[in-house]
Amino acid sequence: MENILPRRAVLTAGALAAAVAATDVAFAPAAGAAADPADIVLTDGYIYTVDAHDSVHQALAVSGGRIVYVGTTKGAARYVGKATKVVNLHGRMVMPGLHDGHLHEMSGGKGLLDCDLKYAALTVEEFQATIQEYLDRTAEHEPDGWGSVVHWYQQAIRPAGTKLTRADLDALNTKRPIVVESSDGHTILVNSRALELAGITAKTPNPPDGVIERDKEGWPTGILQDGASNLVDAKIPRPTRAENLKIARTALAALAEQGVTTFMDAIATEDALRAFTTLAEQGRLTARAHFAHLVEVTDTDPIPELKRLRRKYDGGPIKAGPRRTQRQAVRDSSAPRRERLLASLGRGRRRTSPARFEQQNHIKEAIPLPGKPGGPLA
Numbered sequence: 001m002e003n004i005l006p007r008r009a010v011l012t013a014g015a016l017a018a019a020v021a022a023t024d025v026a027f028a029p030a031a032g033a034a035a036d037p038a039d040i041v042l043t044d045g046y047i048y049t050v051d052a053h054d055s056v057h058q059a060l061a062v063s064g065g066r067i068v069y070v071g072t073t074k075g076a077a078r079y080v081g082k083a084t085k086v087v088n089l090h091g092r093m094v095m096p097g098l099h100d101g102h103l104h105e106m107s108g109g110k111g112l113l114d115c116d117l118k119y120a121a122l123t124v125e126e127f128q129a130t131i132q133e134y135l136d137r138t139a140e141h142e143p144d145g146w147g148s149v150v151h152w153y154q155q156a157i158r159p160a161g162t163k164l165t166r167a168d169l170d171a172l173n174t175k176r177p178i179v180v181e182s183s184d185g186h187t188i189l190v191n192s193r194a195l196e197l198a199g200i201t202a203k204t205p206n207p208p209d210g211v212i213e214r215d216k217e218g219w220p221t222g223i224l225q226d227g228a229s230n231l232v233d234a235k236i237p238r239p240t241r242a243e244n245l246k247i248a249r250t251a252l253a254a255l256a257e258q259g260v261t262t263f264m265d266a267i268a269t270e271d272a273l274r275a276f277t278t279l280a281e282q283g284r285l286t287a288r289a290h291f292a293h294l295v296e297v298t299d300t301d302p303i304p305e306l307k308r309l310r311r312k313y314d315g316g317p318i319k320a321g322p323r324r325t326q327r328q329a330v331r332d333s334s335a336p337r338r339e340r341l342l343a344s345l346g347r348g349r350r351r352t353s354p355a356r357f358e359q360q361n362h363i364k365e366a367i368p369l370p371g372k373p374g375g376p377l378a
Contacts, residue, residue, distance in 0.1 A: 037081025038063040043073040045089030050096050060094065097261025097287075105265055106244070106272045109251030114148040119183055121156035124168055135174045143175035146236050152189070154182045165215075166191050166222025179232060188229045190222050198232045200224075207231070241274065248275040252286050264290040273313040280315065 038061035047057040047070060059076035061069035069079055080086055115134035122130070131149055138145070157164060169178050169191035177194035181187075190198075202218045210227030212220050224232065239247065255263060265272055268291035279285045293309055295302045 035061075035069070035078040036063065037084050038068060038079040039084065041076050041079050041084055041086045042094060043076055043086065043088050044091065046091060046093040048093060048095045095259070098259050100255075100260050100263040102266045103263045104267065105251040105255070105263060106247055106269070106275075108254070109247040109249075110148075110239070111150045112250050112254060113247065114150050117149060117151045117153070117180075119151050119153040119156070121153065121158055123158050124162060124164065127152075127157065127164070128168060128172060131169070131178070131180075132172050132174075135172060135176065141176065145176055146194075147174065147176045147178040149178065149180040152180050152182050154184070154187065154189075164189055164222075166195065166220070169222065179236070186226050188224050188232065190224065190232055192222070194232055194235075195220055195222065197235050200231055204231075239271070244271050244275040245278060248272070248279055249284070252279070252284075255287050260287060262288040262290070264292060266292050267294045268292055270309065273309065277313050277315075
């Protein structure tokens with residue numbers, strides 16, 4: 001299909017339909033019967049239902065957040081009223097929304113707002129130019145706002161064998177502390193300002209779970225491995241509630257562009273729960289959000305905290321409408337312990353599996369997306 005239709009068009013259109021699982025007959029009114037005008041009618045498209053027969057149709061109609069018709073473009077005309085928005089797809093594809101069962105949407109959203117090196121194979125000069133452009137673009141955070149750089153593919157720095165140090169960051173035109181996160185998840189590179197704020201000097205010992213890399217004279221090079229990065233991380237201010245809302249909105253926009261209409265945060269924090277609950281209350285939650293709150297094996301009694309989070313943030317059963325709902329799941333590395341936690345929470349095993357989504361309520365339900373000028377369906 002990608003040889004015929006642009007991938008962006010396919011998946012963005014797909015985000016409109018959270019589920020299409022029936023035939024023309026199942027959705028259409030009786031022959032000759034009048035149909036109530038729909039809110040949105042999509043015509044002349046490739047409506048891929050993913051039903052038992054993988055049937056394909058031309059059109060669909062959405063009313064009140066639910067798909068009320070799937071069939072031919074001619075048949076969809078019965079659902080067009082004075083206020084109906086009609087979109088001619090010109091052959092573009094609509095498909096059921098995608099479910100992502102393991103996601104870290106807050107870190108992903110933040111990464112989209114940070115300086116993204118995109119795993120690219122860069123020269124030192126290209127590495128510096130990309131970060132400098134980001135620093136210039138965010139100059140309002142001078143001189144003390146932390147600069148965050150992500151997706152650094154350190155093994156691909158050219159020429160092969162080049163190893164970056166704090167000197168490469170110190171050469172940039174900024175006074176800000178900078179942290180560059182390696183794509184391997186074990187290494188960061190920081191500039192001298194960041195080392196200073198973290199109190200890391202030649203006399204600083206390696207932590208038990210990490211390494212401060214040093215030059216021949218014993219001075220930190222700016223490379224911090226594993227637990228050593230916590231020395232810097234502890235000095236970085238946590239995002240404010242307003243910043244978390246921006247991160248969550250950025251993540252939702254990216255998910256919508258890829259056709260993802262349901263996701264589960266695999267290690268959810270209360271900051272994430274709070275941000276997405278706020279968006280739900282504002283009617284701006286464009287995907288179903290499920291949260292697996294991390295339970296540490298060292299927690300002696302996690303039940304009261306889990307119950308508190310459930311009371312405060314559980315959105316209840318899924319309903320069709322402008323607001324999306326949230327369901328907290330429990331995540332723990334020990335299966336027997338997880339069963340005990342679930343039992344204590346008053347939920348059966350089948351009902352609370354973290355990877356389970358509310359599939360029985362997905363059929364014929366659509367998720368409205370905010371308009372995006374210039375987008376495929378705008």
